[in-house]
C-alpha cells in the first residue's frame with residue numbers, strides 16, 4: 001500500500017489548495033520530508049493524525065495510483081467528458097483485479113462531479129462489455145473474467161456507501177434478478193441510481209424464483225418493480241409468461257414494472273407487457289422521473305465514509 005503522498009495528493013485528500021499544504025508544512029502543522037530534488041513527501045499516517053487532532057474532515061480523494069500517462073488521460077477524460085479514455089483505464093484496473101484501485105477510480109469520478117448514471121453507462125458498462133468480449137474471443141480465461149467482475153462489483157458496492165441521496169420520495173421499489181440469472185452488477189447499479197432519486201429500495205438479489213417474486217409483490221405492492229435478465233440460458237417461454245403475470249399483478253395496484261439486461265433487450269415491451277425495456281441506467285432514471293413526476297430535490301448524505 002502507498003504510504004507517502006505528494007503535495008498534490010495531500011491537497012486532493014484534504015480538499016485544500018497545494019499552496020495551503022505548503023504553508024501548513026512550513027508552519028510545522030503537516031510534517032513532511034523533502035526529497036533530494038526538494039519535493040515534499042508526507043506520510044499518510046501523519047495526515048490522518050493531523051485530520052483527527054484538528055477535526056479536519058477528509059472529504060477529498062487521492063488520485064488512484066496510476067502511471068503518469070494514465071493519470072493524464074484520466075484528468076483529461078474527466079475534464080473533456082471523454083469517458084472512453086476513463087473506461088480504458090477502468091478496464092485495465094479491472095483486468096488486474098485491483099479493487100482498491102477501482103474504488104479509488106470510482107470515487108475520483110464521483111467526487112469530480114461525474115454523475116452516477118454516467119459512471120455506470122459510460123465507464124463501468126463499456127469496460128465490462130470489453131472484458132466480456134475478451135473472454136468470448138478467448139483472449140482471457142474465465143478465472144480472469146471472474147477476478148475482474150468480482151473486483152468491479154466490490155468497488156461498486158463500496159462506492160454505494162458514499163453516494164448522496166435525495167430526500168425520500170415516498171416510493172418503494174424492488175430490484176431482483178429473475179430465476180436463473182446470476183449477473184447482478186447491472187441491477188445493483190440500478191438500485192443505487194433509484195436510491196439517489198429518493199426511492200426506498202429492497203434488493204432481492206440473484207436468481208429469485210418467479211413464485212417468490214410474485215408472493216413478495218403481492219404482499220408489499222411496490223410502486224416500482226425492476227427485473228434484470230441477461231443470461232441466454234433463461235428459458236424463453238417461461239420467462240415471457242412469468243414476467244407477463246408479474247406485470248399484470250404490478251399493474252393491478254397501479255405499480256410500474258421495468259425489465260432490463262441483455263436478455264430482456266431481446267423483447268419488446270408489448271411482448272412482456274411491461275412499462276419499459278431498459279437499456280441503460282440513464283434511460284431508466286429518465287423514465288422513472290417522468291412517470292412518477294419526481295421533482296429535483298434537495299440532496300442529503302446518508303453515510304460519510
Ligand code: B12
Nearest residue numbers: 129132149182183184185186226227228231260261278281
Ligand atoms: C461479469 C459477467 C459474468 C459474471 C457475473 C458476475 C456478477 N456478479 O454479475 C458471471 C461469471 C457469473 C457470468 C456468467 C455467465 N455469463 Co456473463 N458476463 C459478464 C460480463 C463480462 C459483464 C456483465 C456486467 O456486469 N456488465 C455491467 C453491467 C452494468 O451491465 P448490464 O448487466 O448490461 O446492466 C446494464 C443494463 O443492461 C441495464 N440493466 C441491467 N439489468 C437491468 C434491470 C433493470 C430493471 C433496468 C432498469 C436496467 C437494467 O442497466 C445496467 C447499467 O447500465 C458480460 C459482458 C457484457 N457485455 O455485459 C458477460 C455476458 C453477459 N455473459 C454472458 C454469458 C453467456 C454468461 C454465461 C451463460 C456463461 C456460461 N456459459 O456459464 C453465464 C450465465 C450465468 C447466469 N445463469 O446468469 C454473455 C451473454 C450473452 C447473451 N445474453 O446473449 C455476455 C454478454 C458475455 C459475452 N460477450 O458473450 N457472467
